[in-house]
C-alpha cells in the first residue's frame with residue numbers, strides 16, 4: 001500500500017466499519033517502519049486491504065476488509081495469507097487480533113488459517129457495545 005491508495009482504503013474503511021480509521025491515522029501508520037499494509041485491487045479500484053503492526057517477533061493485525069460486492073471470493077484469505085507468509089519468513093512467534101464476537105465471517109476466516117480463541121475483552125466495542133474475541137495464530 002502507498003499514499004496513492006489512501007482514498008480507496010479510506011472509502012473501504014468507511015463502508016465496512018462503524019468507527020473507520022481516519023485518513024490521518026492511516027497516513028501516519030504508512031510511515032511507520034513497524035507497520036505493514038497490503039491492498040487488493042481490481043481495474044484500479046481498491047477492493048480489499050489488510051494492515052498490521054509488529055514488535056520484534058509479535059504481529060498485531062489491525063484490520064482486514066473486503067468490499068461487500070467482492071466478498072466470498074477468497075480475497076480476505078489472500079490478504080491474510082500474505083501476512084502469514086511474511087510472519088513465517090520473518091520468524092514471528094505469533095499473529096494476533098481482536099474481532100467482534102458476532103463477526104462470524106471474520107472469525108471463520110481466521111479459524112481457517114489456524115487462529116484460535118485465546119481470550120475475550122468484555123464490552124470492548126461500541127455502537128453496538130460488544131465483547132471482543134482475541135484470536136492468535138502461533139507459529
Ligand SMILES: CC(C)(COP(=O)(O)OP(=O)(O)OC[C@H]1O[C@@H](n2cnc3c(N)ncnc32)[C@H](O)[C@@H]1OP(=O)(O)O)[C@@H](O)C(=O)NCCC(=O)NCCS
Nearest residue numbers: 016064065066071072073074075076077099105106108109
Ligand atoms: C471478514 C472478511 C474480510 C472476509 O473476506 P472474504 O474475502 O469474503 O473472505 P474469503 O472469501 O477469503 O473467505 C474465507 C473464509 O472465511 C469464512 N467466511 C467468509 N465470509 C463468511 C460469511 N459471510 N459467513 C461465514 N463464513 C465466512 C469462510 O470460512 C470462508 O471460507 P469458505 O469460502 O471456504 O467457506 C469480509 O467479510 C469483510 O470485509 N467484512 C467486513 C469487515 C470486517 O468485519 N473485517 C474484520 C475485522 S476484525
